[in-house]
Amino acid sequence: MSTITAAVAGASGYVGGEVLRTLLAHPEVTIGAVTASSNAGARLGELQPHLLPLADRVLDPTDAEHLAGHDVVFLGLPHGASAEVAATLGDDVLVIDCGADFRLDSSDDWAEFYGGDGAHDWAGTWPYGLPELPGQREALAGAKRVAVPGCFPTISTLTAMPAVLADLVHPDLTIVAPTGTSGAGKKLAPGFLASEVMGQASAYGVGGVHRHTPEIEQNLRKAGAADPVVSFTPILAPMARGILATVSAPLKDGVTADDVRAAYEKAYADEPFVHVLPDGTWPQTKSVLGANLALVQATVDPRANKLVAIGAMDNLAKGTAGGAVQSMNLALGLPETTGLSTVGTAP
Ligand SMILES: NC(=O)C1=CN([C@@H]2O[C@H](COP(=O)(O)OP(=O)(O)OC[C@H]3O[C@@H](n4cnc5c(N)ncnc54)[C@H](OP(=O)(O)O)[C@@H]3O)[C@@H](O)[C@H]2O)C=CC1
Numbered sequence: 001m002s003t004i005t006a007a008v009a010g011a012s013g014y015v016g017g018e019v020l021r022t023l024l025a026h027p028e029v030t031i032g033a034v035t036a037s038s039n040a041g042a043r044l045g046e047l048q049p050h051l052l053p054l055a056d057r058v059l060d061p062t063d064a065e066h067l068a069g070h071d072v073v074f075l076g077l078p079h080g081a082s083a084e085v086a087a088t089l090g091d092d093v094l095v096i097d098c099g100a101d102f103r104l105d106s107s108d109d110w111a112e113f114y115g116g117d118g119a120h121d122w123a124g125t126w127p128y129g130l131p132e133l134p135g136q137r138e139a140l141a142g143a144k145r146v147a148v149p150g151c152f153p154t155i156s157t158l159t160a161m162p163a164v165l166a167d168l169v170h171p172d173l174t175i176v177a178p179t180g181t182s183g184a185g186k187k188l189a190p191g192f193l194a195s196e197v198m199g200q201a202s203a204y205g206v207g208g209v210h211r212h213t214p215e216i217e218q219n220l221r222k223a224g225a226a227d228p229v230v231s232f233t234p235i236l237a238p239m240a241r242g243i244l245a246t247v248s249a250p251l252k253d254g255v256t257a258d259d260v261r262a263a264y265e266k267a268y269a270d271e272p273f274v275h276v277l278p279d280g281t282w283p284q285t286k287s288v289l290g291a292n293l294a295l296v297q298a299t300v301d302p303r304a305n306k307l308v309a310i311g312a313m314d315n316l317a318k319g320t321a322g323g324a325v326q327s328m329n330l331a332l333g334l335p336e337t338t339g340l341s342t343v344g345t346a347p
């Protein structure tokens with residue numbers, strides 16, 4: 001019997017839709033209010049036709065009145081809007097924010113990468129919804145507030161972390177990551193029209209300016225790296241979902257492919273949602289679509305004396321909604337894997 005009631009704010013968007021899809025498979029959760037902004041008043045079935053059991057729900061406005069009375073509130077809102085809405089919710093409610101407002105420890109990083117224009121000022125830090133990162137399971141247990149990571153930080157961190165934990169690399173990382181268009185949300189923008197995106201790939205946020213850069217560095221510090229430096233380049237690829245992150249970093253003296261393999265296998269031996277592929281098999285985005293799963297693989301490039309590690313993940317699943325529900329389970333004291341599947345949809 002379902003005992004936990006959950007509201008989803010931003011239910012008309014991609015993240016809200018994926019949170020609802022994930023919660024529909026959760027045995028302990030009953031879905032309560034579903035809210036939106038410009039789409040308030042619409043039938044959910046018009047906007048999220050894949051969520052048939054919820055098709056006749058009508059979207060309420062996103063406000064304290066409609067979000068009140070739930071055990072858990074998921075926020076799938078633009079940056080800034082999350083902090084405003086969260087401030088109206090009681091301390092006894094578990095609030096899980098899929099936006100960026102509560103991810104960064106440093107207000108200087110926020111000002112540099114997000115800008116400080118009043119409405120979007122740095123909001124602070126909440127327990128961080130990446131359970132695989134050292135210390136986070138403890139931080140999430142019993143938490144009433146959770147900041148879900150950005151999608152690139154999740155897969156970049158999971159792909160780099162074993163090498164950092166085992167001290168195999170100098171923490172000077174280059175990360176290049178093609179991503180699907182759903183990462184940009186449902187908003188209408190010329191750059192995301194099918195005719196612009198199909199049949200090509202293009203880099204954006206080039207030159208160290210992407211806002212996920214400080215979040216990845218923050219995570220690497222939590223994994224034990226002193227003064228990590230990340231050069232991150234995202235690439236928009238013609239697919240709806242998925243990220244394929246390639247991480248490279250200079251190896252420390254004498255590190256071999258066997259050392260790398262052992263470090264990755266050790267780091268993820270007991271992780272239910274991160275899987276190291278058999279030696280020589282490389283992650284593909286199509287293997288993780290719809291699954292709460294990151295696939296990783298790593299080796300050395302002896303000519304360049306570098307680590308090369310690759311990770312694949314669905315930006316909306318393990319990259320957001322799956323990670324959010326995994327964190328909810330930990331916060332509520334449920335088994336971490338409850339309601340979450342590692343089985344994807346392919347081709
Ligand atoms: N897409 C992704 O892969 C990931 C996204 N995120 C983050 O999750 C959040 C949601 O992203 P996503 O679902 O992709 O975005 P969408 O644009 O698809 O959805 C945004 C949602 O927020 C609502 N909304 C828009 N403006 C406001 C406002 N001012 N106040 C309240 N609600 C508002 C929209 O309502 P309406 O439709 O009614 O206008 C819609 O429900 C963002 O912070 C994003 O950065 C995090 C990780 C990955």
Ligand SMILES: CC(=O)N[C@@H](CCC(=O)OP(=O)(O)O)C(=O)O
Nearest residue numbers: 098099100150151180181183184
């Ligand atoms: C294609 C695309 O635009 N992707 C987004 C991913 C954003 C995201 O997933 O996370 P937050 O915005 O919550 O940090 C980007 O690069 O900003």
